[in-house]
Amino acid sequence: MHATDSPTSVPVLIVGGGLVGASLAIALDAAGCAATLVEAAAPRADAQPSYDERNLALARATVNGLSAIGVWQHIAERATPIRHIHVSRGGEFGSVRLDAERQGVDALGWTLPARELGAGLLRRLDECHRLTRLAPAKLMALESCADGWIAEIESPAGRQRIKAALVVGADGTQSFVRERIGIAAETYDYAQTLFVCTVTPERDHAQRAFERFTDDGPIALLPLSERRCGLVLTVSAEEADAVASMDDDAYIALAQRRFGWRLGRLSRPGRRFPYAIQRVAAERLIAPRAVLVGNAAQTVHPIGAQGFNLGLRDALTLAELIAQTNDPGDPALLRDYAERRAEDREGTMAMSHGLVRLACLPQPLLGPLRSLAMLAYDRVPPLQTLLARHGMGFRGKPPRAVLERLP
Numbered sequence: 001m002h003a004t005d006s007p008t009s010v011p012v013l014i015v016g017g018g019l020v021g022a023s024l025a026i027a028l029d030a031a032g033c034a035a036t037l038v039e040a041a042a043p044r045a046d047a048q049p050s051y052d053e054r055n056l057a058l059a060r061a062t063v064n065g066l067s068a069i070g071v072w073q074h075i076a077e078r079a080t081p082i083r084h085i086h087v088s089r090g091g092e093f094g095s096v097r098l099d100a101e102r103q104g105v106d107a108l109g110w111t112l113p114a115r116e117l118g119a120g121l122l123r124r125l126d127e128c129h130r131l132t133r134l135a136p137a138k139l140m141a142l143e144s145c146a147d148g149w150i151a152e153i154e155s156p157a158g159r160q161r162i163k164a165a166l167v168v169g170a171d172g173t174q175s176f177v178r179e180r181i182g183i184a185a186e187t188y189d190y191a192q193t194l195f196v197c198t199v200t201p202e203r204d205h206a207q208r209a210f211e212r213f214t215d216d217g218p219i220a221l222l223p224l225s226e227r228r229c230g231l232v233l234t235v236s237a238e239e240a241d242a243v244a245s246m247d248d249d250a251y252i253a254l255a256q257r258r259f260g261w262r263l264g265r266l267s268r269p270g271r272r273f274p275y276a277i278q279r280v281a282a283e284r285l286i287a288p289r290a291v292l293v294g295n296a297a298q299t300v301h302p303i304g305a306q307g308f309n310l311g312l313r314d315a316l317t318l319a320e321l322i323a324q325t326n327d328p329g330d331p332a333l334l335r336d337y338a339e340r341r342a343e344d345r346e347g348t349m350a351m352s353h354g355l356v357r358l359a360c361l362p363q364p365l366l367g368p369l370r371s372l373a374m375l376a377y378d379r380v381p382p383l384q385t386l387l388a389r390h391g392m393g394f395r396g397k398p399p400r401a402v403l404e405r406l407p
């Protein structure tokens with residue numbers, strides 16, 4: 001088809017088939033709604049930029065949601081449950097410990113390499129019947145028209161135009177859709193680089209996840225299969241080149257200094273992957289007949305492990321609302337979406353940003369206050385329950401798909 005031909009009309013055009021866009025496409029198909037998914041990368045787990053070696057901590061609500069849309073069944077056996085979470089700060093006395101049993105659940109969350117989640121999403125996408133997939137295919141232009149948007153898509157087969165009653169921007173942090181639909185974004189550069197790799201600790205991780213804040217930046221250890229752990233180490237941007245060129249022994253020594261000896265000696269570091277970190281928050285979630293989900297709507301610091309968890313709740317809420325209407329671009333539906341997402345979105349963004357800023361600031365006066373706060377969260381049961389509920393992804397008005405199913 002040529003760009004000059006009259007456009008094909010579709011009800012929903014999802015731009016971006018990353019972790020969130022693919023989940024939305026699957027959720028819509030599962031709800032009986034037709035949609036078109038456009039993804040710039042080829043449909044292979046090794047081609048998609050975010051289906052990579054990062055180890056994702058998936059909140060309990062996320063796993064409920066992925067089960068409800070038939071994705072978890074493809075990946076469950078590769079995931080490792082998180083039964084305990086330990087949060088501490090180097091040099092201070094308080095710590096927070098969350099325990100699945102104390103919260104009456106079998107796991108607070110699960111860890112899984114993004115590559116495995118991506119492969120599971122691709123397998124589930126292959127089962128979708130109402131979905132049209134264009135990949136590799138890139139959105140090149142987007143213009144508004146009377147009752148929707150006209151998108152120009154480029155693929156190896158040529159250019160084509162699609163008219164959509166609703167355009168969904170699921171195209172990540174630097175969202176082209178966000179810019180085209182006229183939504184500004186606020187960016188905060190943490191001036192940090194995050195390194196991701198696997199390590200093998202001397203002691204069994206016993207399904208514990210650790211998060212430790214230090215004056216030099218946070219470090220996290222996530223439990224993985226075969227006794228390995230996913231190590232996430234944050235350094236300032238100016239140290240990044242020096243850390244990237246460290247040999248394995250020097251890198252392990254740095255990680256050990258930051259993390260301490262809770263799991264004994266760390267060894268056998270895998271390949272290191274660097275990520276520059278910024279926070280990007282869209283000013284609004286909706287425009288006429290257009291909506292943002294996932295990183296296009298908000299990109300948060302990975303150390304709080306919230307980005308995909310939050311984005312999936314965007315996707316599942318939107319799918320739930322679209323399934324209840326004949327016009328997916330209805331202004332009332334979009335207002336409803338923005339209203340339903342507000343509390344979760346703002347609370348999770350504030351928590352992620354506040355956690356990094358407060359927990360990493362070295363001011364001596366803050367130390368005792370922080371320790372007391374940590375002790376309170378550790379010892380006062382209602383505070384612990386609240387923290388655990390938020391950590392498990394139950395905040396605000398969650399989509400039905402993530403709620404606990406009674407046996």
Ligand SMILES: Cc1cc2nc3c(=O)[nH]c(=O)nc-3n(C[C@H](O)[C@H](O)[C@H](O)COP(=O)(O)OP(=O)(O)OC[C@H]3O[C@@H](n4cnc5c(N)ncnc54)[C@H](O)[C@@H]3O)c2cc1C
Nearest residue numbers: 016018019020040050056057139172294295305307308309
């Ligand atoms: C190191 C690291 C660790 C993390 N750990 C966690 C964690 O433990 N837990 C958690 O919940 N989150 C975590 N995250 C965050 C999580 O990875 C992201 O929130 C998530 O990947 C966002 O998914 P997305 O689909 O919104 O965006 P992306 O994954 O960025 O996908 C966007 C997609 O859009 C496509 N695209 C872009 N432009 C176009 C276009 N013009 N046309 C067509 N396609 C286009 C891209 O090819 C891409 O596939 C982590 C992030 C990092 C960097």
